[in-house]
Amino acid sequence: MADVIANVEIKGPPAGLEREPLVLxxxxxxxxxxxxxxxxEGKTPLWWWIAFVPSVIAMSVMGAMIIYLLSTGxxxxxxxxxxxxxxxxxxxxxxxxxxxxxTLISAILFLLRQKWRTSINRAAEAMTIFAVMCAxxxxxxxxxxxxxxxxxxPLPNQNSIWPNFRSPLMWDVFAxxxxxxxxxxxxxxxxxxxxxxxRDRSKTKLRKFAYGLFSLGWTGSNRHWRNYExxxxxxxxLSTPLVLSVHSIVSMDFSVSQLPGWHTTIxxxxxxxxxxxxxxxxxxxxxxxxxxxxxxxDIITVRHVExxxxxxxxxxxxxxxxxxxxxxxAWYSGNPYERYAFINRAMGPYAWGYWVMIGCNVIVPQCFWxxxxxxxMLIVFILSIFVNIGMWFERFVIVVxxxxxxxMPSNWGYFKPTWVDITTYMGTFGLFxxxxxxxxxxxxxxxxxxxxxxxxxxxxxxxxGGAKSGGHH
Amino acid sequence: MAATASKPYGIIAEFLTPAxxxxxxxxxxxxxxxxxxxxxxxxxxxMDQAMGLDNSKVGYIAFAGxxxxxFSGMLMIWWMNAVDYPIMIxxxxxxxxxxxxxxxxxxxxxxxxxxxxxxxxxxxxxxRLHHPLLKHRRFALASHDxxxxxxxxxxxxYSETETRKLLTSAGSQRIELVEE
Numbered sequence: 001m002a003d004v005i006a007n008v009e010i011k012g013p014p015a016g017l018e019r020e021p022l023v024l025x026x027x028x029x030x031x032x033x034x035x036x037x038x039x040x041e042g043k044t045p046l047w048w049w050i051a052f053v054p055s056v057i058a059m060s061v062m063g064a065m066i067i068y069l070l071s072t073g074x075x076x077x078x079x080x081x082x083x084x085x086x087x088x089x090x091x092x093x094x095x096x097x098x099x100x101x102x103t104l105i106s107a108i109l110f111l112l113r114q115k116w117r118t119s120i121n122r123a124a125e126a127m128t129i130f131a132v133m134c135a136x137x138x139x140x141x142x143x144x145x146x147x148x149x150x151x152x153x154p155l156p157n158q159n160s161i162w163p164n165f166r167s168p169l170m171w172d173v174f175a176x177x178x179x180x181x182x183x184x185x186x187x188x189x190x191x192x193x194x195x196x197x198x199r200d201r202s203k204t205k206l207r208k209f210a211y212g213l214f215s216l217g218w219t220g221s222n223r224h225w226r227n228y229e230x231x232x233x234x235x236x237x238l239s240t241p242l243v244l245s246v247h248s249i250v251s252m253d254f255s256v257s258q259l260p261g262w263h264t265t266i267x268x269x270x271x272x273x274x275x276x277x278x279x280x281x282x283x284x285x286x287x288x289x290x291x292x293x294x295x296x297x298d299i300i301t302v303r304h305v306e307x308x309x310x311x312x313x314x315x316x317x318x319x320x321x322x323x324x325x326x327x328x329x330a331w332y333s334g335n336p337y338e339r340y341a342f343i344n345r346a347m348g349p350y351a352w353g354y355w356v357m358i359g360c361n362v363i364v365p366q367c368f369w370x371x372x373x374x375x376x377m378l379i380v381f382i383l384s385i386f387v388n389i390g391m392w393f394e395r396f397v398i399v400v401x402x403x404x405x406x407x408m409p410s411n412w413g414y415f416k417p418t419w420v421d422i423t424t425y426m427g428t429f430g431l432f433x434x435x436x437x438x439x440x441x442x443x444x445x446x447x448x449x450x451x452x453x454x455x456x457x458x459x460x461x462x463x464x465g466g467a468k469s470g471g472h473h
Numbered sequence: 474m475a476a477t478a479s480k481p482y483g484i485i486a487e488f489l490t491p492a493x494x495x496x497x498x499x500x501x502x503x504x505x506x507x508x509x510x511x512x513x514x515x516x517x518x519x520m521d522q523a524m525g526l527d528n529s530k531v532g533y534i535a536f537a538g539x540x541x542x543x544f545s546g547m548l549m550i551w552w553m554n555a556v557d558y559p560i561m562i563x564x565x566x567x568x569x570x571x572x573x574x575x576x577x578x579x580x581x582x583x584x585x586x587x588x589x590x591x592x593x594x595x596x597x598x599x600x601r602l603h604h605p606l607l608k609h610r611r612f613a614l615a616s617h618d619x620x621x622x623x624x625x626x627x628x629x630x631y632s633e634t635e636t637r638k639l640l641t642s643a644g645s646q647r648i649e650l651v652e653e
Binding site for chain 1: 490492493498510511512513514515516517520524526528530531532539549550553554557558560562563565569572573575576578579580582583585587589590592593594596597599600602603604607613614616618
């Protein structure tokens, strides 16, 4: 089949109303397979090694830091009286927030019939799973005696005592482990037909066996597609309340406590908006270089990037509103401790952190009102990194600034991270990028079958899909 | 049984567009075949009606999973915190459905998701390591850009000449037998 189908005339909507197609240049179905599957075939490119080697080194540093922590104790980290929760919790909330974009794209945009999701959902779901892995490390290691980590689960232990389900920390265990499991299931289910594509294209015995094994014998039978589509819809329906609940429950770790700055009812929706905001920021940071390096500009188009920028703009504005509302409520509550906590955020010793957060999370996304900025890939890439920085500082503001000045001045202090805090955090990037690069190398990074499904060639009522003009199919 | 072993699995007809495949499916459906299928690189809209298939049963399995998750969660938390080892914490009740709700909500979703994925696989009789079609040399295109209608020889209405005629009249340019 020719790569470009040229001799078909398509009537579109009137001039000025037409949308840019989701796959540019009228690419055929076969071209989509070749372009996407081709990324994971052939010789490993040089750029991949250049990215992979430092990632593995950083991951090893993280492993070394965890061993150091295990053998020595949490005293090698910055936290101490009065800031008992430090970078571990900041990093946990930051990574898990990043993980929210994948499920939002794959589930909520699916239910809303946003067809543009097909070009980005696979990579975003992979990002989600790897980000949740990075997040999961921190609560596990910050407990100090991590060999007792299994006490978090309702398993019989030597004290015959059960976990306390009245604690939000316990809810968090269930929320995060469910989120990881369901995200992985959703991702794998989407991969089944695409792994079958990889299997059918395999040239070597090993590849045929490996892709054949994981595609579970998928044939593309319509009797199978019928159950598959229903199951996908149900998983999307289940993941939507799941993704909204996960960061809500993470926020309850804070808001159920009595501490000024944490004890607020706005936290669940505000955390969810912030999570989606940071997640889309990370998707942009990952996909903008990838679409160029892998020559996938016809599938991840400028329109896709623009639409993601609009999501960043919308959620960034919600986050900005939440910051303002927190201040208003602090004043309106009449509670002097609550007021002080917020004045201290903006004008206290950590004011620099607060204003970095405001600059990155409230001001930067407002640039995306302008089409000229949204369609400039370099600027979007740079701004998306600011979004990620800003969201890290948001968690810093919430965790550290709320804790560092307790009710009495004798309980005041100034938290500083140690070099172990910093290298452990940097090391999680190594883990993340190692996994993500392996994903790029061995898996179809865009949902091949789903992208095919949204092209005009797939529509039996469209001339490119074989519909005869004037007649019923 | 040697004679049945060499019997072909079915007849395979190739189509170039989804519209042609839907048209062919309608003809096969109307001819009254039972053991047949359409193989497509992506789910084609309208194919279920064209094949005369009813709604999928995955929903019932997922629903059963969700219910199991919710109620087993409630039961577990009540038994652990209020019966087996009650500990007074912050004056809160030993068991309250509100405090127990978040973990049960997550378990509802978890087991519902298991029901959905594993229910889909069970209904599709997957995973399977072997299928006669996967050995066929052109069938790899079913995941690329072609559409195939396959009628099994096990279908009572199957007849090599008549079925081939039907598929030719449906517009297929390439019709072959598939070995078992």
